[in-house]
Amino acid sequence: MDKIRVALVGLGNMGRNHFRVLNAMPQFDLVAVMDPYAETLPAETEKEISLVRSMAELEMIDFAAAIVASPTETHFQVVKKLLEWDRHVLVEKPAASTYEQSIELKDLAAHRSLRLCVGNIERSNPAVAALSRVLDFGVIGTPVHFSATRAGGFPKSVKPGNHVILDLAVHELDVARKLLGPLQIKHSVCHSTSLHEICDTAEVLLSNEDGITASIHVNWLTPSKIRSLRVTGDLGVCEVDYIAQSCVVSGHDVSGRIPQSWGLEVSDDNGFCEKVQIPIERQEPLRVQLERFYRWLSGEDATDLCFGDAMVESVRLVEECVNKATSGFDVEAFESLKKGRSVDQPSL
Ligand SMILES: NC(=O)c1ccc[n+]([C@@H]2O[C@H](COP(=O)([O-])OP(=O)(O)OC[C@H]3O[C@@H](n4cnc5c(N)ncnc54)[C@H](O)[C@@H]3O)[C@@H](O)[C@H]2O)c1
Missing domain, CATH: 3.30.360.10 (Dihydrodipicolinate Reductase; domain 2)
Structure with missing residues (x-):
């Protein structure tokens, strides 16, 4: 089995899940993590993984695909850069903040013959x-x-x-x-x-x-x-x-x-x-999603991954x-509803 060199962008709640699963998968070689604010990598790895703080540093590293788990508002810029560097991408949901952005990313991936999908996990x-x-x-x-x-x-x-x-x-x-x-x-x-x-x-x-x-x-x-x-x-x-x-x-x-x-x-x-x-x-x-991503990168069909028009449609x-x-309620309307419904607390 050919291992695929991957990078992880964003090491928060979701990024740490990707980190754990990627490390446990023989299909992937996690070579780098990019997060401007992460102090250290999780302790659960003995592999050599570079922790970098910027996209400029990440660009210097050799990898074929990236998992993007940075905050949603960064997805468009981060994914666009990765595609411009000819990297395949699995981006956490939602693929982008707007419909127009998701179309631009889909078109860019198609134009460069790259695999781009969104992690609609269910x-x-x-x-x-x-x-x-x-x-x-x-x-x-x-x-x-x-x-x-x-x-x-x-x-x-x-x-x-x-x-x-x-x-x-x-x-x-x-x-x-x-x-x-x-x-x-x-x-x-x-x-x-x-x-x-x-x-x-x-x-x-x-x-x-x-x-x-x-x-x-x-x-x-x-x-x-x-x-x-x-x-x-x-x-x-x-x-x-x-x-x-x-x-x-x-x-x-x-x-x-x-x-x-x-x-x-x-x-x-x-x-x-x-x-x-x-x-x-x-x-x-x-893990199922990452295994499917691996098979897609290896030339098989993208079984049940969300990509192309389906990705744009989800945005x-x-x-x-x-x-x-x-x-429906705004905060004031809800507060006054609560006041109107206030009940006496039973004395203990
Ligand atoms: N598939 C799911 O079920 C699921 C569940 C939770 C979150 N998510 C998605 O995952 C993404 C991350 O969510 P989270 O809950 O992990 O957020 P989080 O705030 O816990 O983590 C985000 C991480 O990204 C880092 N970061 C900030 N700016 C960055 C940048 N420009 N480049 C790289 N890293 C950057 C932060 O330092 C942080 O470590 C969101 O898009 C969210 O919608 C998906």
């Missing part, structure tokens, strides 16, 4: 692959509606331009786009409950060209993480938990529509509704959600 989640099989085999019949919830606590700091649609809905929009084809945003609502003009809770309603609808709820208010998707078809329902990597199908005689070769883990049948757990080989999505959909959003 495409590499085995539970999404299981859902995709369920839909392809008609296990729940014809899908009518997708309902996604993605929620978790407020970020410690909100970087300029960030909001809950860019941070969380981007994943659900990409999964829906992958499974349903071209999408139209019908309506979206944004609430800012705690910081002025920072949307922390949103609802999005969209549909595909056949009229199948999807609703996405995202928020930074729920204390524990929720990452779930429920697809309702005319013959059953499929529920995916992205974190547990589970995919459960319910309906009348669903097992009769599941190929025997899948092997069923659990089957609960009360005579009216069967509940079937689709077997899943659990894998870390980041466009976020923009459309934001542009079409009607405002």
